[in-house]
Amino acid sequence: MLSKIFEALYFKVLVNIVVKRASTVVYIETLSKKRSISTIHSEFDTKECNKKMQDFIKDYIKESPYYYISLLDRATVQGAIPTCEKHKRLYYYSDLNDTKYKCYNRKWTYYTSKSELYKIEKIYKEIGLDFIFSPFVLLNEFFQDKIDEGKLALYVLIEETYISLAVFENTQLLYAEHLDIEAASEFDDILLSNDIQEDLELGLEEEGIDLENMDVEDDDDEIELEDFGDIEDLDSLEDIDEFDDSKDVEEELLESEDVLEESNEDRFNEDYQRFSLIQTSVAHYYKDERYESKFLENIYIADGIGVSSDLKKYLEEEMFFNVYIRRVELDAEICELTKRELDL
């Protein structure tokens, strides 16, 4: 009772932290009761929590004892599985010992690596953390209106270095995957360098380009395309008409307000990489027998960085998706999640 009175007397300071590729965004919202009275947005050139950032946050949190620091989980090993039942979790994810998992509305589970959580808490030990949110929860909350409609669709949250994608139908998660762009690109670089090295070695040995190897790579591409053989089958006029009927007019109107930026070369590469990851992940969804595979025709993208129109073009042209992109302010969304946690 007394604590409620004190709580009503003080402001609430919500500090929301989003870590980007080479910087950290800090968004601070000050609330009086349930009304927002000020917002501050600042970016720091660090991925950790340097002195400047600590001082900045401490300046605001010292105004009230009721401050909450939230962070979007950036663990590499994290994800979501379409069940809340304990005995079924192992079916989807084998390493549950080092995993912290939580059930969402008794429908599906999101998890993250315990060791990475400790690592994150250690990084922010100077200021401390109150909430760490999964990007899947953020995705669910952000597209709540669409998910509640119950239509099958792929929902994607795009951050600078991560992509979180989830398939929902009738508010039930069917499939989810968390992808690290940097790890994937490093993996590609390693593969590429290995290939180059092999080519060089073969070249040294045979003093020429081995055309057979090139053929093999072409074969691999064919195999990848075969994964979407079902999609090609749908390229009949009837199916296309059916797709047109199911288009989300409201979302298109919303999207038309946000003009997508023209791509430059770097962004083109990144967007292509994102497209590749989404493509691989969707293929995985279709192929993996553990998941209930259903044909996807709509993709809703929560764009946290400002993707170029190329990504949309790829998804539409290569994967025949109806693509709807909605701009998301990650820091503000984390703030909304914090408010929901605190019932504000």
Place this chain on the structure above:
Amino acid sequence: MKYSYIEPRKKTPFTPDIQLIITFFSITLIMLFSTYAFLLFKNHMFVKDRQNYVSSRIDLQNSIDRLDQKIAYIKKQKALSEKVFTQNMVLKDSINNLFDLVPERITLSRAELLENGLILYGITPSKDVYNFMLQAPLRSIFQKTYSSFYPQKNGWLRFVSTNYINEDEGEELNSED
């Protein structure tokens, strides 16, 4: 904790700053109340002392009154004693004068001093000696003088001399006292 992986830290309004302020105010209030209590106690003690002083003052006043009364009584006693002493002196002088009046040839055997008179008993060789040597001075003092003689075997005369002062003069003499 609906969505978050971790529990929020316990929030308390009692930050170190607030704790310091509360401690400061608590100490200040304790000091104020203790000072107030001390003043109340001292005030109570002063009131009590004042009552004691007032009652002792009244007692002293009463004792002073009693002493004044005693002093007045003693003064009266002193005045009375002085008066008695004076009267005794007058009486003594009167008796000395009386005895000085008696000539050597007459012997007094008894003298009675009355309030307004004198009765003398004695022996005289003759009536003339008595009349000339004792009755004459007595008559100058007393207005009424009566004498009676009784002869003795040896020829001398026993006498009784009764002398009175007039009452009016006696009163005048008393009022002068």
